Amino acid sequence: MTKETLTIENITLTLERKNIKNMYLRVLPPNGNVKVSAPSFISDEEIVNFIRLKKDWILKKQRYIKENNIKAPLKYDNGEKHYLWGKEYTLQLIKNDNVKHVLLDKEKSIIYLPIAKRSTIEKRKKTLDEFYRNQMKIAIPPVLDKCTKIVGKTPSEVKIRNMKNWGNCRYHDKRITLNLNLAKKDIECLEYVMIHELCHLIEFNHSKKFKNLMDKYCPNWKEIKKRLNE
Template identity: 30%
Template sequence: MEIAGLEIDLVRQRMRSLRLTVYAGGRIRVAVPLHTPAAAIEAFVQARRAWIEQHQQRFAAREPAPTLRYETGDNVPFMGQAYVLEVRPAARPRVELQPDTQQLHLYAPADSTAAQREAILAAWYRQQLRQRLPGLLAKWEPVVGRTAAAWGIRQMRTRWGTCNIGAARIWLNLELIKRPLPCLEYVVVHELTHLHEWLHNARFWGLVDQFMPDWRTHRAELNRVLLTSSAAPDAD
């Protein structure tokens, strides 16, 4: 529907406050409590029009994620670096990083499909991220002053991370293993900070400033490239 001159996906649901999200491609979603008057919704959107346009422009300026065929010669990202993929035939699927030659060797059956090779690489990515997270939590939990009761890894299309406040559980996007380490650390700090404050309000960002003063640089680098070839992290 059109609200304040903008095309809006309006969702009414059981919630306490209005929530605005801008997606890649410019789509705008507004979630509101069930009985919110139309005038209140329009005022909410109009008050945030400049913010909406700013994020639409930011998404439009991002570089598209590379399209991979999972064949020899592809440039594969890992921890902020591009590695040349070399696919080698083998009965036992595995991935081996070759830092000296900036190559990533992917071993797969000779008749493997691109989807199968993608799954092998994704499993390796997950293993690499899982190995790093305990150390990062041990580093940043004392700084933030909050401890995650549990954590996990998900392949997410529109979030770098999420936090379940009640369970003190954080989830991190598998895509983070492709980005530089400071970007991963920023998301860890961001989600841990939600254990102090669940809203993205002035208090929240003030705490992030305190815990990681250079977070803006890391977030800008994180969001420089689209999350995937077809989606981007939401601004909310």
């Protein structure tokens, strides 16, 4: 495999020539870098023509990444930045069969992630997610106690899982589910989501009445919501 940097039609790209049959184009977050994988036998002229044909699509994709602040997929590797309760930590891998759980060094802002010899991104993610789940289990009881006293409602159960929304409430059985990724945000965000879902035990919609409840029980909820979704 050979790799080189080219500029075609004012688009800078990384070209990799490989033993493959077809040409592939990717625009990668977070900076919109362009990567082209091409068969070894394809001529420079064919690559230039390919980029010219794809120019509008490339520019559109780069704008989308920039405007929507698209992040690069996590690889759970050394030096990667991860968050716990709103604080940034640097990930450091531990290749030690005796260490089974994530270790946290608050003073040095390091998360130590133990990995096996044949570690995969999926396995690393699972280990770190389990750490976040345990952090949520510790944080939820005092937050729930505080928020139920504020709102005057108590859920039948609070669950944790990976989900698209930050939280949801099942009105018929009073069950609240919270997003695992709330452990990455500051604790005020967890309190806001908890109050939000508890208010759904009073008003099961996002009507004016519901927003009045949020104004009453969490006066700065709009500011917290904005911060949560950044």
